[in-house]
Amino acid sequence: MELAVAIGLIILKVALLIAMLLLLPLPLTWVERKIAGHMQQRMGPMRVGWHGLLQPVADGIKLLTKEDHIPAEADRFLFKLAPILALAPPFVVFVAIPFGESVSVLGNEITLYVSNMNVALLFVFAVIGLEVYGVIFGGWAANSKYAVLGSLRTCAQMISYEIPMGFAVIGVVMLAQSMSLLEIVRAQEDVWNIVYQPIGFFVFFVAGLAEAQRIPFDLSEAEGDLGAGFHTEYSGIRFAFFMVSEYVVMLLVSVLTVILFFGGWNGVLIPLPPLLWFALKVAFFVYLFMWFRFTFPRYRYDQLMAIGWKVLLPLSMANIIITGIAFS
Amino acid sequence: MSRARDTIGTWIGWTFFADLANGLSLTFGYMFSKSVTMQYPDKEKWLPYSRYRGHHFLKRDEEGEIKCVACELCARICPCYCIEVVPYEDEKGNRRPAKFEIDTARCLFCGLCEDACPADAIALGQQYEFSSFSSRDLVIGRDDLLAKPGKAATGGGVVAARLNTQKDVLVETDERQGYNWWRNIRRR
Numbered sequence: 001m002e003l004a005v006a007i008g009l010i011i012l013k014v015a016l017l018i019a020m021l022l023l024l025p026l027p028l029t030w031v032e033r034k035i036a037g038h039m040q041q042r043m044g045p046m047r048v049g050w051h052g053l054l055q056p057v058a059d060g061i062k063l064l065t066k067e068d069h070i071p072a073e074a075d076r077f078l079f080k081l082a083p084i085l086a087l088a089p090p091f092v093v094f095v096a097i098p099f100g101e102s103v104s105v106l107g108n109e110i111t112l113y114v115s116n117m118n119v120a121l122l123f124v125f126a127v128i129g130l131e132v133y134g135v136i137f138g139g140w141a142a143n144s145k146y147a148v149l150g151s152l153r154t155c156a157q158m159i160s161y162e163i164p165m166g167f168a169v170i171g172v173v174m175l176a177q178s179m180s181l182l183e184i185v186r187a188q189e190d191v192w193n194i195v196y197q198p199i200g201f202f203v204f205f206v207a208g209l210a211e212a213q214r215i216p217f218d219l220s221e222a223e224g225d226l227g228a229g230f231h232t233e234y235s236g237i238r239f240a241f242f243m244v245s246e247y248v249v250m251l252l253v254s255v256l257t258v259i260l261f262f263g264g265w266n267g268v269l270i271p272l273p274p275l276l277w278f279a280l281k282v283a284f285f286v287y288l289f290m291w292f293r294f295t296f297p298r299y300r301y302d303q304l305m306a307i308g309w310k311v312l313l314p315l316s317m318a319n320i321i322i323t324g325i326a327f328s
Numbered sequence: 329m330s331r332a333r334d335t336i337g338t339w340i341g342w343t344f345f346a347d348l349a350n351g352l353s354l355t356f357g358y359m360f361s362k363s364v365t366m367q368y369p370d371k372e373k374w375l376p377y378s379r380y381r382g383h384h385f386l387k388r389d390e391e392g393e394i395k396c397v398a399c400e401l402c403a404r405i406c407p408c409y410c411i412e413v414v415p416y417e418d419e420k421g422n423r424r425p426a427k428f429e430i431d432t433a434r435c436l437f438c439g440l441c442e443d444a445c446p447a448d449a450i451a452l453g454q455q456y457e458f459s460s461f462s463s464r465d466l467v468i469g470r471d472d473l474l475a476k477p478g479k480a481a482t483g484g485g486v487v488a489a490r491l492n493t494q495k496d497v498l499v500e501t502d503e504r505q506g507y508n509w510w511r512n513i514r515r516r
């Protein structure tokens with residue numbers, strides 16, 4: 001009986017998580033377009049629903065009813081597999097992400113995470129690394145030069161930015177003496193890691209921008225020079241999969257930044273419910289992503305590589321050394 | 329000396345991403361400035377200046393008689409040959425157009441017809457909402473041209489989109505000097 005309840009609870013949590021992650025991109029697209037509009041002194045979507053609130057629904061219906069086109073020369077199996085491969089890893093990662101300690105529902109304590117792994121951070125990096133397969137397969141299978149170029153760029157970009165990203169969090173792990181995300185947040189109860197790890201945060205966030213393929217590092221789908229990069233040939237629901245995965249990765253990087261450097265659900269000054277604190281911080285970073293997108297131009301490919309290898313990697317290593325010396 | 333200091337200052341600025349922060353603050357400021365979108369045709373629309381060259385109209389004199397004397401000068405000068413005038417003699421012995429057709433699909437709205445007319449009978453008004461699905465509908469006959477709205481006294485403003493330019497183009501806008509497009513654009 002105990003076991004059945006536990007399993008049922010886990011299934012319920014996973015279902016909730018998946019529903020949330022699948023639905024969240026809808027309002028996010030609306031928010032992004034509104035922000036884009038207002039930053040360019042436009043209004044953004046205005047016509048579907050109140051201030052265009054139903055625009056994402058309209059877009060979703062449009063994507064669902066569009067022709068699902070597969071190019072004649074494409075590798076059909078890989079072509080169909082790629083969107084799923086791109087979509088699954090960001091969802092899987094959220095299994096290891098805690099959203100708070102616990103809440104009490106009907107007198108029962110329910111934890112706000114699916115599992116408390118002791119190597120959660122490692123798990124996150126391992127699984128998020130798999131996302132690149134979706135991109136590479138998608139680009140390769142489509143048999144189009146834009147798609148191949150886009151996926152090659154993504155491949156190089158992901159690999160070179162995962163390294164500084166991984167190094168950047170070592171400082172955090174050293175401070176918390178644990179790889180469990182829960183422990184890391186608990187260790188920040190008094191002082192957030194950003195105070196001790198400004199360099200680590202900087203490297204992590206910039207690498208995260210690159211990992212999420214957002215401007216200024218969105219070379220894989222640079223509209224100007226590559227059509228749409230690796231998903232040039234995708235349409236309909238498969239394209240929607242790539243879109244959703246992009247938003248979930250953006251969310252993931254925001255969530256990770258908050259957990260690793262901004263104290264997770266620990267609040268300051270104003271006493272708010274921990275979950276609300278967490279949501280507010282994540283919302284701020286999501287806004288930051290969008291704000292960046294409509295401010296910065298895109299980096300050139302060689303600049304991208306130079307930043308990754310010549311700036312971020314040495315910085316992250318220096319961060320490890322400094323942290324090691326200062327806290328030994 | 330000052331040059332060297334400038335260089336050092338620039339480098340320090342770059343180290344702390346002064347340029348990126350500058351850009352971010354600019355876009356943030358824009359985010360909360362008024363948007364310049366004119367919500368046409370949902371809410372508002374643009375009433376052009378009275379010198380705007382829109383749809384043609386034929387004028388009448390004080391007695392309500394059509395002013396045009398069917399001299400065909402406008403048809404002559406028209407660079408697109410889109411005016412066709414056929415004259416006749418009315419009861420009073422005046423030369424008047426029996427047929428006066430303008431093919432607005434071909435017209436380039438140069439206003440030469442207005443300039444050429446010796447009787448001040450034709451002019452280009454402010455109406456601009458006459459798109460159509462068929463180019464045949466764009467051939468406008470004499471009586472339709474007589475019914476078209478004339479020039480408004482004012483212009484150059486934003487009016488409610490409900491306003492029918494066919495009927496009442498004579499509206500008062502607050503902005504007699506015209507709509508200031510730069511009004512909401514922040515410059516620095």
Ligand code: SF4
Nearest residue numbers: 406435436438439441
């Ligand atoms: S505006 Fe120019 S093109 Fe149009 S009818 Fe007059 S003369 Fe011809």
Ligand code: SF4
Nearest residue numbers: 396397399400402445
């Ligand atoms: S509109 Fe003027 S120019 Fe044209 S035929 Fe009539 S009088 Fe002559």
